[in-house]
Amino acid sequence: MSSIAFFGAVESGLLFGLVAFGVFIAFRVLDFPDLTVDGSFPLGAAVAATLIVTGWNPWLATAMAMVAGCMAGVVTAWLNVRLQILNLLASILTMIALYSINLRIMGKPNVALLGDETVFTPFENWDIPFYLINPIILTGFVLVVFFLLVRFMTSEIGLAMRATGVNDKMARANGVHTGRLTILGVAVANGLVGLAGALFAQSQGTADVTMGVGTIVIGLAAVIGGEAILSTRTIARWIFACLIGAVLYRLAIAVALNADWIGLKAQDLNLITAVLVTLAIVMPRMKLLKRRGGQA
Amino acid sequence: MIQVDNLEVTFGADTPLENRALRGLSLTIPEGQFVTVIGSNGAGKSTFLNALAGEVLADNGKILIDDQDVTRWPTNKRAGLVARVFQDPLAGTCEALTIEENMALALKRGHGRGLSRSIRHEYQKKFQEKLARLGLGLEKRLGDRMGLLSGGQRQAVSLLMATLQPMKILLLDEHTAALDPKTAAFVLELTKNIIEEQNLTALMVTHSMRQALDVGERTLMLHEGNIAFDVEGQDREGLDVPDLLALFSKTKGEELSDDSLLLG
Ligand SMILES: Nc1ncnc2c1ncn2[C@@H]1O[C@H](COP(=O)(O)OP(=O)(O)OP(=O)(O)O)[C@@H](O)[C@H]1O
Ligand SMILES: [Mg+2]
Numbered sequence: 001m002s003s004i005a006f007f008g009a010v011e012s013g014l015l016f017g018l019v020a021f022g023v024f025i026a027f028r029v030l031d032f033p034d035l036t037v038d039g040s041f042p043l044g045a046a047v048a049a050t051l052i053v054t055g056w057n058p059w060l061a062t063a064m065a066m067v068a069g070c071m072a073g074v075v076t077a078w079l080n081v082r083l084q085i086l087n088l089l090a091s092i093l094t095m096i097a098l099y100s101i102n103l104r105i106m107g108k109p110n111v112a113l114l115g116d117e118t119v120f121t122p123f124e125n126w127d128i129p130f131y132l133i134n135p136i137i138l139t140g141f142v143l144v145v146f147f148l149l150v151r152f153m154t155s156e157i158g159l160a161m162r163a164t165g166v167n168d169k170m171a172r173a174n175g176v177h178t179g180r181l182t183i184l185g186v187a188v189a190n191g192l193v194g195l196a197g198a199l200f201a202q203s204q205g206t207a208d209v210t211m212g213v214g215t216i217v218i219g220l221a222a223v224i225g226g227e228a229i230l231s232t233r234t235i236a237r238w239i240f241a242c243l244i245g246a247v248l249y250r251l252a253i254a255v256a257l258n259a260d261w262i263g264l265k266a267q268d269l270n271l272i273t274a275v276l277v278t279l280a281i282v283m284p285r286m287k288l289l290k291r292r293g294g295q296a
Numbered sequence: 297m298i299q300v301d302n303l304e305v306t307f308g309a310d311t312p313l314e315n316r317a318l319r320g321l322s323l324t325i326p327e328g329q330f331v332t333v334i335g336s337n338g339a340g341k342s343t344f345l346n347a348l349a350g351e352v353l354a355d356n357g358k359i360l361i362d363d364q365d366v367t368r369w370p371t372n373k374r375a376g377l378v379a380r381v382f383q384d385p386l387a388g389t390c391e392a393l394t395i396e397e398n399m400a401l402a403l404k405r406g407h408g409r410g411l412s413r414s415i416r417h418e419y420q421k422k423f424q425e426k427l428a429r430l431g432l433g434l435e436k437r438l439g440d441r442m443g444l445l446s447g448g449q450r451q452a453v454s455l456l457m458a459t460l461q462p463m464k465i466l467l468l469d470e471h472t473a474a475l476d477p478k479t480a481a482f483v484l485e486l487t488k489n490i491i492e493e494q495n496l497t498a499l500m501v502t503h504s505m506r507q508a509l510d511v512g513e514r515t516l517m518l519h520e521g522n523i524a525f526d527v528e529g530q531d532r533e534g535l536d537v538p539d540l541l542a543l544f545s546k547t548k549g550e551e552l553s554d555d556s557l558l559l560g
Contacts, residue, residue, distance in 0.1 A: 175375030
């Protein structure tokens with residue numbers, strides 16, 4: 001594999017690391033199966049690209065993309081907490097609605113960022129191989145988010161959020177406003193996914209309304225993969241595992257796509273990811289069943 | 297002081313499965329009183345405790361805590377006034393979190409939560425002191441996940457957690473029922489000591505009539521969503537299990553066997 005392909009995979013792995021953080025908050029911390037992600041990823045891209053094209057400062061545009069992602073999360077969680085719609089269904093409703101909204105925001109199916117200033121532009125003339133620039137900047141982004149997220153999860157509110165996910169009755173008995181924390185958590189999760197979408201659009205130079213398809217499955221693959229390889233003993237390690245899972249996952253995919261003898265094409269990715277996630281979910285259970293069978 | 301006035305809770309109202317779990321229950325508990333509650337399965341004991349905690353909202357009637365009407369308050373808002381230990385050791389703690397995280401969560405009951413660190417050195421010292429008195433060696437295991445502890449250890453920690461902050465009433469719903477006899481005795485002893493020391497107002501549900509008479513200062517029996525009898529002071533002293541059964545049939549005009557209470 002060429003250096004360009006390798007670092008391209010690292011770059012996308014870092015971006016999906018942000019998605020993995022979001023998926024981690026929803027699925028692991030809150031136990032809230034949230035598919036909004038497939039809509040909030042292109043939402044972040046659409047908001048950032050549209051604002052940048054109209055001349056906004058790319059940093060502000062990226063921040064707005066995050067806010068938009070948060071709002072999408074608020075809608076999903078609100079449908080669940082206030083209107084008592086099943087969490088999975090609530091997230092599907094938001095995801096579907098976002099498809100229309102994203103088209104409205106962009107006014108067309110895609111927006112190209114040709115020669116517009118992005119958050120990566122100031123570093124373009126850096127005196128290192130061009131394929132290293134984006135991975136380095138994204139590493140910076142991801143590490144900042146990582147530290148903030150760990151700090152948040154170990155705070156009083158973060159602890160209350162974790163309790164809400166694992167034992168909401170106990171959390172309420174200890175004075176935790178579980179509904180409010182669910183809304184906050186799903187909002188933060190989708191804000192991070194919106195940020196990933198915004199950075200993805202800027203690194204690829206385009207935002208497309210269909211770019212969200214499968215985001216959730218890749219995010220899940222990252223989380224489950226990371227958990228399988230690394231320790232999840234503390235919350236910091238667990239979150240770090242999600243990031244590593246995302247990078248390794250993209251690298252593995254790049255390797256597979258590069259090996260001609262496998263005969264994989266890019267369009268097979270979603271199928272492969274879905275199969276891998278299914279296996280990752282089922283395998284530990286199979287082991288358990290076997291062990292039980294052996295005892296009986 | 298806890299005042300409950302004509303409390304009614306109906307599950308599945310206006311359906312074929314309508315179940316009037318509480319039927320106009322009234323009760324006043326003065327501050328510092330330790331009340332034990334007995335009653336057969338389905339009598340409404342857990343529902344009564346859930347109604348006090350806010351987990352179940354009353355369809356009718358009033359609940360006042362220190363003259364404040366909390367009838368419509370949700371659980372989390374009442375948490376500053378009501379602390380509880382659940383029957384199921386898994387229910388009262390988070391097994392995925394560590395001992396210190398569980399305690400840190402309980403430490404903020406009734407207080408606002410912010411972005412400052414949930415675990416601090418001074419908290420850890422406090423937790424260690426509290427845990428040390430259990431004599432279970434848990435003070436050296438602050439960072440262990442709760443899921444690693446036995447049921448009895450978890451109930452003991454739950455009890456400590458419930459009493460980290462002041463409360464107006466402590467609710468204990470058969471909190472020793474899931475434990476083996478020896479551990480149950482240990483947790484009950486701990487309960488008695490803590491309630492006495494901190495002079496807590498407490499309501500403890502138990503399935504054992506003997507235990508209901510042995511601990512606390514007042515005993516209630518619930519039956520079909522209401523109070524069948526309520527004894528305290530001199531009337532209660534010297535009572536034995538057969539006396540309770542007699543008391544029940546006298547007030548209710550029904551026979552109740554020892555077994556139906558003890559074994560359900
Ligand atoms: N959430 C609920 N939905 C419907 N019915 C309920 C619910 N909770 C309790 N009940 C019913 O209300 C009645 C009172 O139940 P409760 O749990 O209060 O009894 P209990 O006195 O605690 O009994 P036990 O000794 O078995 O714990 C029962 O008939 C029960 O089936
Ligand atoms: Mg009960």
